[in-house]
Amino acid sequence: MAEPFPAEGLLLEQARQAVLAALSAAPLVESLPLQEALGRLSAAPVLAAESVPGFRASILDGYAISTPEPPASGTRWQLVGRSAPGAPYGAELGAGEAIRILTGAPLPTGAQRVLPQEQVQCPTASTLELVEAVSDQPWIRAADEEASAGQQLLAAGTRLGAAELARLASCGISQLAVTVRPRLGLLITGDELIPPGERRPPGAIWESNGTLLESLLIRLGYPVAQRRVVADDPAALRLALQELAAGSDVVVSTGGVSAGDSDWIRPLLAELGEVAFWKLFLKPGRPFAFGSLQGPSGQAIPFFGLPGNPVAAAITALQLLWPALQQLEGAKPQLLPRFQLPLAQDLRRRAGRPELARARLHVDGSGVPMAWLEGSQASSRIGSLQEADLLLELPAEATQLAAGTLVWAQLLRLPIF
Ligand code: AMP
Ligand code: MG
Secondary structure, X not given: OOOOOOOOOEOHHHHHHHHHHHOOOOOOEEEEEHHHOOOOEEOOOEEOOOOEOOXXXXXXXXXXXXXXXXXXXXXXXXXXXXXXXXXXXXXXXXXXXXXXXXXXXXXXXXXXXXXXXXXXXXXXXXXXXXXXXXXXXXXXXXXXXXEOOOOEEEOOOOEOOHHHHHHHHHOOOOEEEEEOOOOEEEEEXXXXXXXXXXXXXXXXXXXXXXXXXXXXXXXXXXXXXXXXXXXXXXXXXXXXXXXXXXXXXXXEEEOOOOOOOOOOXXXXXXXXXXXXXXXXXXXXXXXXXXXXXXXXXXXXXXXXXXXXXXXXXXXXXXXXXXXHHHHHHOOOOOOOOEEEEEEOOXXXXXXXXXXXXXXXXXXXXXXXXXXXOOOOOOOOOHHHOOOOOEEEEEOOOOOEEOOOOEEEEEEOOOOOO
């Protein structure tokens, strides 16, 4: 039977488009306390109820006076009180009067300028004198510096990081609407797999893709809800796929998706749902299936059959599963930041598939960033992911790349804010 996909596999970009086109985003919405919303997606615009800080505040420790112009050195005022954060001066500030004021404290009505404490002295306990020339800077923070009443603090569909949440907190907001993340089911397959910590019979390997994918997905903001480890047995795999489809919004498997004797994933996907495409024209990551499983009420549950080789599993999860999860969450999928940078060394490779090579971001003595490849790029070597800062996009046909050649790189580091 002819297959509806190219024998050499889909280009990564085509595959990504096919995946995103197949998924409709209609995420549910839930209300969460601010403290639990980190990394989530806002479901509605958030407006400031009041202006923030809400009062004019001093930017430094000093003395507030009522004249807007910079006073001349030698000018004197009568000290009439004090304003500290949380303990404002209650009266209006008159001409010739000054108050002690601390950083962040409210300015009283009538105050128009703060004199830095370094530029004044107090000849008596109730007298203030300017002893230096002052600048034009009045050292006053506007009452709506952070936000004015009714201002939009963030739009619907904003990813909530530390800065977003802190700004909402600073505007008195303690709860907000976010979209619900897809529930993930993970199926780990292979006769050879035994749990780490157990003694290893000949030929067995310690199972690591579970740890790899679950950790990666937590970092990306999508914790795995259900996980099964199953041998290459079609009956057991069928059952596991059905169970995962019943309790998940997305099912992901690893291993068993090539065309070998014990690779059951693709035939089972065809039986329990639909294969949309199989195989990528990508190194690493050739064996890869995308489609859907039929859920208990007939709905299509998106299915991602990731390769068994760990590096290929991680890379295809990043390149194809991650954008899909974002879209299902209601976000416009964001990919890793891409930029060009020079190779630090000569590179020889065989022509073949487009490659995503793991590399370090090396910054030379004069501050120039470069890509440095180290060790084997085998898709079985998890060590190649360790300390990888970059995925280098090496073109299929490139066989010799000289040091200094500009290559496209994807940044594997997460943003802080
Ligand atoms: P497969 O795609 O099932 O043929 O697996 C390809 C390679 O990846 C084989 O060497 C497997 O032993 C290895 N592999 C598959 N699944 C895992 C796993 N969960 N943890 C570690 N290695 C795995
Ligand atoms: Mg296998």
